[in-house]
Amino acid sequence: MTILESINDLVGKVIVRLYADENYIVFRCNNDEWLSLHAYGDCCSASWIETIEIIPGAVGSTVTEIICNHLGQMDTDSVDECIQKYNTIVRTYKGDICIEYRNSSNGYYGGSLENSSF
Numbered sequence: 582m583t584i585l586e587s588i589n590d591l592v593g594k595v596i597v598r599l600y601a602d603e604n605y606i607v608f609r610c611n612n613d614e615w616l617s618l619h620a621y622g623d624c625c626s627a628s629w630i631e632t633i634e635i636i637p638g639a640v641g642s643t644v645t646e647i648i649c650n651h652l653g654q655m656d657t658d659s660v661d662e663c664i665q666k667y668n669t670i671v672r673t674y675k676g677d678i679c680i681e682y683r684n685s686s687n688g689y690y691g692g693s694l695e696n697s698s699f
Contacts, residue, residue: 636676
């Protein structure tokens with residue numbers, strides 16, 4: 582088993598399986614290569630994976646591009662809470678895998694998808 586170091590290492594690989602929950606997503610690629618990512622929040626914040634959309638055919642296809650977006654912040658009822666929206670698109674020849682994640686903080690901190698160990 583080979584562990585990939587970043588989401589950009591998926592480019593050129595074939596994703597053969599996906600495992601996910603609210604905190605982690607694991608990609609299993611051809612040639613027994615793996616990438617595990619978790620929703621990471623800076624100090625004094627919390628991050629989580631909100632949704633994962635998988636276009637039929639994306640799993641089993643070669644990754645061509647990784648696109649990371651900050652989608653702005655959501656309105657909340659609290660003046661002390663800021664929820665930032667992000668997504669990462671794993672583009673393949675046959676469709677996209679869209680990972681949408683959130684970060685909750687006082688507005689100063691942010692979130693990201695970071696490599697995690699198995």
